[in-house]
Amino acid sequence: MSARACRDAYRDLVPELLAADPRAVCLDSDTGLFAGVDFGAAADRYVNLGIAEQNLMGVAAGLAQSGFVPYVNTMAAFAATRALEAVKLDIALCGLPVRIMATHDGLAAGHLGPTHHSLEDLAIMRLLPGMTVLVPHTAGAAEELIRQSAAVPGPVYMRLGRKAAPEPPPAPEPPRLGRAQLLRDGADVTIAAAGPYPVLAALDAAGLLAADGVGARVLNVHTVRPLDLAAVLAGPGPVVTVEEHWAAGGLGSAVAEAAAERPGGPRVLRVAVPDAFVPGAGDQAHLVARAGITAQAVAARARRAVSAT
Secondary structure (H helix, E strand, O other), rough: OOOOOHHHHHHHHHHHHHHHHHEEEEEEEOOOOOOOOOOHHHHHHHHEEEOHHHHHHHHHHHHHOOOEEEEEEEEEEHHHHHOOHHHHHHHHOOOOOOEEEEEEEOOHHHHHHHHHOOOOHHHHHHOOOEEEHHHHOOOOHHHHHHHHHHOOOOEEEEOOOOOOOOOOOEEEEEEEEEEEEEEEEOOOOOEEEHHHHHHHHHHHHHHHHHHHOOOOOEEOOOEEEEHHHHHHHOOOOEEEEEEEEEOOOOOHHHHHHHHHOOOOOOOOEEEOOOOOOOOOOOHHHHHHHHHHOOOHHHHHHHHHHHHHH
């Protein structure tokens, strides 16, 4: 297991961000994530606005218009739905440098049931003009992408997991914002995954496929927008996308849209949460597996895609 959750990597980095940039401010929504954090001389640039997510985004927009760079902390389900009007009109429409740090992504809040799942956020956020959308797969990747995103002039939406997830072997090179990260090479099929459990399922699926003589190229697509189409659609063969998100609108849809417009574009098959609410409560690993985001499911899709070529 990873030593830290992605949201913990963000929490631990914020005091450094505030110390390094006098324009940086941290806006919280009474999540408790920053309890006990020492902000030092920047303590007055941490503000807890309470459980009022739309107001949170409005305040962030106002501060950004005044020259600040707000880091906004709330749960993904609330950032992408409850506060969407403010994100769309106050932040995205104005192209403001607000960093929306969305915890409890995907099924991470599974213990709270479907009301707190966030399986639509990538679809919503990637449709907003100028929005950069990031899905780190480890705490280390989250920290690196947060640092890199500091240079992005417009708004940023980043998914941050609630708890530490199983961590894959180290990648050959660190993540670069806007570039898909090659985790494994292969000559028969491309598996493009976003997020901790999907990346792990993709790598495990590549191992299963290798036993059948099928070579899978595995990409960690941590940047859903702007999407690295040159890498994802470069081949080999068909593309299988894997994500902790409903199949409609997320990474798979983005890849399929691009492939459909490319002459001779590759066939795209998606592994995602089925078109239904995930009932009941449970931890993230259990709900992800129950939703069918497994190495076996990814390998089966890849075999089907390869056999059809």
